[in-house]
Amino acid sequence: MNLRFNTSLAEGYKSASQIARVLTEDWLAHNMYCPICGKVTIRHAEPNAPVKDYVCDSCKSQYELKSKRTESDSFLSTVADGVYKTMIDRITSLDNPSFFFMHYDRYEVNNLVIVPKCFFTPNVIEKRKALSDDARRAGWEGCNILMREIPATAKIPIILNRQVVPIENVVSQYNKIYNLQTRSVESRGWLMDTLHLVERLEGTFTLNQMYAFCEELKMKHPNNNHIQDKIRQQLQFLRDKGIIEFKERGVYKKYRHERYTKLYCHFCLLDREGFENQTLKRRKRI
Numbered sequence: 001m002n003l004r005f006n007t008s009l010a011e012g013y014k015s016a017s018q019i020a021r022v023l024t025e026d027w028l029a030h031n032m033y034c035p036i037c038g039k040v041t042i043r044h045a046e047p048n049a050p051v052k053d054y055v056c057d058s059c060k061s062q063y064e065l066k067s068k069r070t071e072s073d074s075f076l077s078t079v080a081d082g083v084y085k086t087m088i089d090r091i092t093s094l095d096n097p098s099f100f101f102m103h104y105d106r107y108e109v110n111n112l113v114i115v116p117k118c119f120f121t122p123n124v125i126e127k128r129k130a131l132s133d134d135a136r137r138a139g140w141e142g143c144n145i146l147m148r149e150i151p152a153t154a155k156i157p158i159i160l161n162r163q164v165v166p167i168e169n170v171v172s173q174y175n176k177i178y179n180l181q182t183r184s185v186e187s188r189g190w191l192m193d194t195l196h197l198v199e200r201l202e203g204t205f206t207l208n209q210m211y212a213f214c215e216e217l218k219m220k221h222p223n224n225n226h227i228q229d230k231i232r233q234q235l236q237f238l239r240d241k242g243i244i245e246f247k248e249r250g251v252y253k254k255y256r257h258e259r260y261t262k263l264y265c266h267f268c269l270l271d272r273e274g275f276e277n278q279t280l281k282r283r284k285r286i
Contacts, residue, residue, distance in 0.1 A: 001031050001159075001164050002031060003031075003108050003109045003159070003162060003164075004107060004108050005023040005024070005026070005027050005104070005107040005108065005109075006023065006026055006027070006030075007023065007107050009022050009023060009026055010022065010023060020067065020069065023107065024065060024067040024102060024104065025044070025053065025065060027109065028042070028053075028054065028065050028100065028102075029042065029043060029044055029054065032054075032100070032158075033167060034056035034058060034059060034061060035098075035114050035156070035158070035170050035171060035174040036056065036059050036061045036171070036174060036175065036178065037056065037058050037059040037061075037171075038167055038168070038171040039056070039058040039059075041056050041057040041058040042054045042055070042056050042057075042063065043055060043057060045062070052064055052097045053065050053097075061097075061098065062096075062097035062098070062117075063097050063098050063099070063100055063114075064081075064097045064098075064099050064100070065099075065100045065102065066079050066080075066081070066099060066100070066101050066102070066145070067101075067102040067103075067104060068101075068102070068103055068104075069103075069104055069105060070103055070105065070110075077146065077147055077148045078126065078144040078145065078146055078147065079101065079144065079145040079147055080128075080142065080143075080144055080145075081125075081142065081143050081144065081145050082142060082143065083140070083141065083142065083143070084125065084127045084128065084141045084142060084143035085141065087125055087143050088122055088125060088143075091120050091121060091122060091125065091185065092122065092185055094183075094184075094185070096117050096120050097117055098114060098115060098116050098117045099114070099115045099117075099120075099145070100112060100113070100114055100158075101113050101114075101115065101147075101155075108162070109159055109162070110159070110161065110162055111157075111159055111160060111161065112157075112158040112159040113155045113156055113157050113158060114155075114156045114158060114170075114174060115150055115154050115155055115156070116154060116156070116174065116177055116178045116181070117181075118178065118180060118181035118182065118188060118191075119150050119151065119154040119188070119192060120145075120150075120188075121185055121188045121189050121192060122185065123146075123149060123189060123192075124145060124146050124149045124150060124192075125143050125144070125145065125146070126143060126144040126145075126146055127141060127143055128141060128142040128143055128144060129141075149192070149196075150192070151192055151195035151196050151199060152199055153177060153195050153199065153243065154177060154192075154195070156170060156173050156174050156177060157170075158170050176241075176242060179241050179242075180237075180238075180241055180243070189220075189221075190221070190230065190234055191234065191237070193217060193220060193221075194231070194234040194235070194238065195238070195243075197210060197213050197216075197217075198210075198238070198243075198244065198254065203253060203254050204247065204251065204252070204253045204254075205251075205252055205253075205254075206250050206251055206252070207231075207232070207235070207250040207251075207252070208250065210231050210235065211228055211231065213231075214227045214228060214231070217230075217231070235252060239252070242255060243255060
């Protein structure tokens with residue numbers, strides 16, 4: 001995998017954002033394989049296709065790319081995206097794409113992760129303020145992807161600090177995480193909330209520790225009057241899917257992925273305070 005951009009494609013463009021878009025999209029189309037089937041069959045989607053940039057000709061999976069020029073190995077708390085309503089419609093119809101998130105610097109890819117589509121819910125999407133009446137696209141409402149609301153487990157590394165993760169590792173991890181896919185947006189929400197809570201605990205944790213989050217979950221799911229039952233159900237689901245293991249009555253342990261664990265955690269486990277306190281070095285934009 002060649003991490004360098006084809007800079008010759010920048011000729012004729014003056015806008016930094018246009019240059020970045022052309023170079024990053026071309027790189028992905030020519031270097032990236034499908035994380036689901038592992039085949040090098042990703043291509044650009046039809047022009048102006050809503051909420052998707054790429055399609056795998058082999059398994060028909062859909063993807064979108066978001067990129068940022070930065071030296072940091074941590075994504076910001078929010079990532080700007082397109083039309084709010086279109087994104088919400090795709091998510092609620094369970095027809096949204098998976099997302100690639102890229103860091104690049106000096107015309108080279110530094111970091112790349114993939115987030116499976118089952119980890120996008122309306123709570124992950126933030127509506128931006130509508131453009132003013134005197135704007136060229138007056139009334140247009142965009143959206144932000146709230147990266148802090150996506151569990152670290154869902155951020156699957158492909159390139160880490162310019163180190164390429166082997167294809168077989170990525171495909172294996174993607175399919176394990178994608179196996180968590182549910183049949184409703186509500187189920188997606190419970191899955192993400194439970195994963196977030198599990199990630200806040202130590203490697204081995206207890207059911208009582210999870211029960212301590214009942215009030216927090218009640219605020220997110222006010223219509224559910226059986227929070228403890230739901231917690232047990234979600235833990236059983238995660239156990240059945242190989243994310244956690246049952247040690248003894250009321251005790252669970254998180255599975256560790258031997259290879260790339262340290263890099264993965266360093267890149268993906270970004271707490272909310274870390275997002276707010278992080279200072280990124282400003283460099284000249286391409």
